[in-house]
Amino acid sequence: MKNRRLDKENPLFEAKLKQLTNLIERYTDREGLQSSSIPSLDFIRSSSKLELLHSIYTPSLCVIVQGAKVVMLGTDSYRYDKNSYLVASVQLPITGQIIEASSATPYLSLRLGFSSDQILDIIKETKQVPIKNQNSPRGLIVNETNLSLLDALLRLVSLLETPKDIPVLAPLFIREILYRILQDDQGYVVKQFAMIGSHAQAISSAINLINKDFSKSLSIDELAKSINMSTSSLHHHFKKVTAMSPLQYQKQVRLQEARRLLLSETLEAADAAFQVGYESPSQFSREYARMFGLPPISDIKRLKNSVYVNF
Incomplete structure (x- = not known):
């Protein structure tokens, strides 16, 4: 923790943060999520505080350079x-x-997606043998930014100034960024989800299976069997990772997809309900209102008449 404080007190930290902020501001010409010419790197800009936003986070690093945000996973904040x-x-x-x-001073941040294969590759390259912690960690962590990570991020984003260098240098800089995360004091958490044989990795597989067929009826027994866990272990470790049960997780994924469909396509609420796996439109409407605050039609009308930014 002492080294982190020294990083914050180092004038170089503030100077590099300012450089990164200026670069991201230069490459965000509108509100919301914007992709960049560097694969897996996106930027987010917002000039105002917004209502609660519901979204699906994929494996990724999220770094704020200006502003602040609160995210909630289940009851965790x-x-x-x-x-x-x-x-x-x-x-x-x-x-x-x-x-x-x-x-x-708009909210500015970047999001860098990654895969478990990238994490495993770094673990193998550094010849680390992390302990397979059987007490599954949360799938979400927040850590303090340090100078080494900030420097690597700045070099990655600076490649947007020289596009010809992106194919060769971006993979190297991304690898360094992921390496810095793994070396941090909560890096062991990220490693657990890539380590074959750990409970965290098994739950990651269960999550992938749910997302692959979220519209289908979910059998907990079959899901547990597919990842070689007992039903009770699945429930225990799934809640440790996601702060919710498998059925609650599936419900949130279904409702968020239904909302996306209603916003982007001209669908009736009942059609969206059937597409995401609901057999009863009335049940869909009740659960939708419970999650988003209004029934489907009223919610979509409100969103279309407001400044809605999907992050």
Whole structure:
């Protein structure tokens, strides 16, 4: 922790953060999520505090350079800002809210996606043999940003200034960024989800199976069998990782997909309900209203008449 404080007190830290902020601002010409020419790197910009936003986080590193945000996973709440970063190790349904943003100083952040194969490759290259912790960790962590990580991020984003260098140098810089995360004091958490044989990796497989066929009826017994776990172990470790049960997880994924369909396509609520796996439109409407605050049609009308940004 002492070294982290020294990083924050180092004028170089603030200078590099300012450089990164200026670069991201230069490459975000509109509100919301914007992709970049570097594969797996996206930027987010918002000039105002927004309502609660529901989204699915894929495995990724999220770094704020200006502003602050609160994200919720189940009943857990995580706040992070320009001095910290967030890592989602598995696919998770998240509720988030930007709490610091203005037109003068917009919320700015980056999101770098990664895969378990990338993490495993670094573990093998560094010849690390992490302990397979059988007490599954949360799939979401927040850690303080350090100078080494910030420097690597700045070099990656700076490649946007020289596009010809991206194919060769971006993979190297991304590898360094992931290496820095794994070396951090919560890096062991990220490693667990890539280590074959750990409970965390088994739950990651279960999460992938649910997302692959979320519209189908979920059999907990079959899901447990597919990852070589007992039903009770599946429930225990799944809740440790996601802060919810498998059925609650599936419900959130279904409802978020239904909302996306209603916003992007001209569908009736009943049609969206059937597409995501509901057999009863009335049950769908009740659960939708419970999650989003309004029944489907009213919610979509409100969103279309407001500034809705999907992150």
